Amino acid sequence: MSLFEKHQPLIERAIQAIQERTFYTPYPEHHKAYPEEGMATGKAAFEQQLGQPFNGLASANDDACWVGEEMSPYTLQPLGITYPAHATEALIAAANEVKKAWKNTSIATRAGILAEALDRIQSRYFEMAHATVHTTGQSFMMAFQASGPHANDRALEAMVLGYQELTRFPKEVAWQKPMGKFNITLNKTFTPVPKGIGVVIGCSTFPVWNSVPGIFANLIAGNPVVVKPHPKAILPIAIVVEELQGVLQEEGINPLIVQLAVDTHKKLIAKELVDHPDVALVDYTGGTEFGMYVEGLRNKTVFTEKAGVNSVIIDSVNDLNAVVQNLAFSVCLYSGQMCTAPQNFFIPATGVKEGDAIIPFEEVVARFKQAVEGVVQHPKMGAGTLAALQNEETLFRVNRSKNLGVPVLEPNAINNAEYEQALTCTPSILQVNSNDEAAFASELFGPIVMLIKTTDTNESIALAQRMARTKGAITCAAYTTDDAVEAQIREAMEEAFTPVSFNLTGFIWVNQAAAFSDFHVTGGNPAGNASFTNPEYVNKRFVWVGHRKLAQ
């Protein structure tokens, strides 16, 4: 049985799920499959790697120097892991060498290999979770989900949508044109030709989740991939590359179809890579400045996720306490270091309707503050929810932004019982007026929340729309019990190409996006030009070429 045949039921079901967009988890056996001892063996594997060279990778044939500067946000100690670092030219030369073989590998074979790799990656979820914890600062629970099953889901989603698009047209047809007494027959072929070498640039906070869709979309389309992680978050994605290479090798295919490109802050190579004339595709997650540069590259196909300013519009509610609790968790989770976390809360000066009552603005602020304190001070939940800051720059940003408004809640370190050195910071909540636009009109990445007093909901909507249009937005949370206001918000945010989550309370948060159902980033505003996973995300990675031959 080929790998494709082995995984065909999964691939077909996943394609159906993308179509239906209802709840779908591709690996229902996930929970069963995690072995009881997974926690222990995963931890052991991670700890064994510490201080050692990462030997699992096939590499371009040059004299690599071994580098690595990862540091745990929990211990503030270097991980001491080194990886082979190659010259850009060596990476590109290797990719060029293997390019044709991968192009000529059938789409089904590619799909089988990629699905098999996703299977194998599952056996390393615990190890990847520890690797993610000690590079990103995420809690173990989030790290497990985000780098494990949720990342695998998005990789599978991108891969199977690619499979569907790549097999959309017949490989060959006989085209017969009636000419009266006879037919002219052209034998036609339709080939999705891969665009060329892809570079996937990762970020420091979600090194796997944000990178695998681009990697798997490129690979299914026949493009070799150079994976360039953030220098501070390499290990989690290195494991993914190792597993991909392993399956390729077993199938007799050159594993350098996918390569890891490691760099250091002393000599960053992202620009060199994306500028290389042989690089046709760039996937980028990270800051706006370099993202804009990437988007401006001529004759390259680029997919970006940059920064955004996510809004919360509070108009009217059924139960304000349920609302502020939900939002408090959203801003505390991983200390606001999710690209989907809310930042700007628009609240009318006239207060928020709760049923027939009006809750004054000040009371809304006070209740939200209490709710955040409730999470932060929760003895079991607090430190774990906030987790750690990935880097000190976020802490500096919190401090620099302190005077942007009236402090509602001062930021603080929070004690992490397990890791005393952990780099932590509780949310900084500031109150401003709607005309203090300079204070809130840019992304303040990290645990910084702006409570913005607006004239009324109309102004809240107008500001949320303008922020999304001009600064970008990935999410928007809105609370209203009024159908007309709901429709108004939908329409306004659609004009800024921003999805709205209405009235979330309980165990579902605006930060979350479900693979096979929710598009992540729309691609329509400055937060990014691409979307996980819409058809464009895969179609732009190959070119339809149709040859014709006169039948004799």
Add this chain to the structure above:
Amino acid sequence: MSLFEKHQPLIERAIQAIQERTFYTPYPEHHKAYPEEGMATGKAAFEQQLGQPFNGLASANDDACWVGEEMSPYTLQPLGITYPAHATEALIAAANEVKKAWKNTSIATRAGILAEALDRIQSRYFEMAHATVHTTGQSFMMAFQASGPHANDRALEAMVLGYQELTRFPKEVAWQKPMGKFNITLNKTFTPVPKGIGVVIGCSTFPVWNSVPGIFANLIAGNPVVVKPHPKAILPIAIVVEELQGVLQEEGINPLIVQLAVDTHKKLIAKELVDHPDVALVDYTGGTEFGMYVEGLRNKTVFTEKAGVNSVIIDSVNDLNAVVQNLAFSVCLYSGQMCTAPQNFFIPATGVKEGDAIIPFEEVVARFKQAVEGVVQHPKMGAGTLAALQNEETLFRVNRSKNLGVPVLEPNAINNAEYEQALTCTPSILQVNSNDEAAFASELFGPIVMLIKTTDTNESIALAQRMARTKGAITCAAYTTDDAVEAQIREAMEEAFTPVSFNLTGFIWVNQAAAFSDFHVTGGNPAGNASFTNPEYVNKRFVWVGHRKLAQ
């Protein structure tokens, strides 16, 4: 019965045809439908329009001045037709005003309106054919086909592929996440949000065929369109806009969803239009320089067809005479003014195999020359096939390029019995060596053919590939009876994202592309970044936005 219901069978059949890519003509009743008197009434309608203002258009509400500078390439007389010319700001303001209504028109309603317009356009084919003849210089037969049924086919193709993609995901679903003892339900909607105002810039040689795919793709996706024809070829597309506006108006929708933007050489407005911040989409057909400018626009979605250098590779043949006759017709047809016409013929110095014989290079050249002379001098076919030059610049180019190589056949005027003043030019055939790259390494638009003596077929292939990669190519014709050489050519041209037509002889030519089967331009080389009609061509015109609402 709604317009959608009326046209639903056609739409569904056309979607199926795109999938199958076999021969399909959407209007089999075409031939029956052309009334016998069509020729006469079409001519009369065209002649009645000469010297008159074109009154059929709904216009932005400003004080338009009436302009027009079309001139017949057959009579060299001005057509004297004037059109309302609006300020860019007035056009964009009108588009902004109607934008929301069109976004909120259902996809099915849009599809019905567009299909109905295509039906109505059929009743004006004869008039459009005359309009096309006397603006582009095409023969009547070509003008009828290219601006009539073939353009309608490509418009329908773009529209129905858009319809398919826009309805690809459910409008709403209940997403239920199992949480153990209970489910969380989110009611989700998935909306394809139109990107915004589209500008479609036409060319002087195929004013309808090259413009309608972008117009119909934009409209089905909900984007208002400003149609900016070439100032010398307005009338054919003005009729299309008039018919579209007519159906919109009848359906109670503001006709300014689609507007005609007319300019003159004294004050061209294309740059002003594409630069306007409210313009989100640009479709462009025309020269490379402005095309590159358009491709470089930030934060806009652009679709271009620029220039290319199309190659012919002659390796081995069954019947050289059949081959040169086919190619001679291809270069004579509309005097080489098709973007699909071949320019560079790569022929090995060692000659061409015909069965077991080798035909020397000089003999191949002589036979090709004879074949072209045969077309040119054919008393019935010659003048009609060559038709007229759209503008004098093409004639100047023929003369300027005369010294690029050794003349094989000198260009000449050709007598057109019907129009003595017609601007005509027979093909200029030049012979060069493969190392005279400066001579053939750019598009020589018009009746200019370069016969390039190569060392062997390997060099022919390498040059054809390099030209396509660096200068762009829309077509490539190749002749070989050797399977290995055929595979080599396929692979080489795929690397340059160029489709190859093999061994065409008889009544099928490399210039032709069939809607619903052949992609026109691949989008993968410098000839253009878009393709009629691949899924990307429609997907890039809207953004998927998914809202979520907690079910209470």
